[in-house]
Amino acid sequence: MGTLKMIIGDRIRFIRNLKGMTLQQLSLATGLQPSYLGDVERGKRNTSLDSLEKIVTALNMKPEDLFEYREVDINSEEFEISSVLEAHNQFLKEKKIEDVKMIHRITKDIFKSIEGNS
CATH class of the missing domain: 1.20.5 (Single alpha-helices involved in coiled-coils or other helix-helix interfaces)
Structure with missing residues (x-):
């Protein structure tokens, strides 16, 4: 599994949860299937730029927000x-x-x- 897919998927899930959205709600807002979105969040699926743009728009975020990531030791x-x-x-x-x-x-x-x- 690609690291970039995992980073972007984790970030999408984090922001979706932060905004209190379910996968179903994100699906309705994007027109993408909940199972597809779940696979994207788990880093199991490549997503097109068109689909990524729908997700970013539905979550009311900027594309660069997907890359606000830094590794932190979870035990710290x-x-x-x-x-x-x-x-x-x-x-x-x-x-x-x-x-x-x-x-x-x-x-x-x-x-x-x-x-x-x-």
Whole structure:
């Protein structure tokens, strides 16, 4: 199995799950069969650029988002932190700048409160 197929498939699955979409919902949005999409996510199938474009569009992402990948040791603390940060980053990319600023202020206040109580 090609490593690139696995990376892209993992990334598609990660973003689809992050957005709370099922394979069935992605299938409806792309016109591609759920079984085909599942094979793509598992890196078992080559996908055409046309199909990849449908997937990227349905997930409201940019093509380059498929390649935001770096290897992290799953036993390290960094794995958990990087996973959470990546999920937050994907979530915040879809929000208005005013909302992102508000979330940032709230987060800072929460950490000030936590640090003040310890």
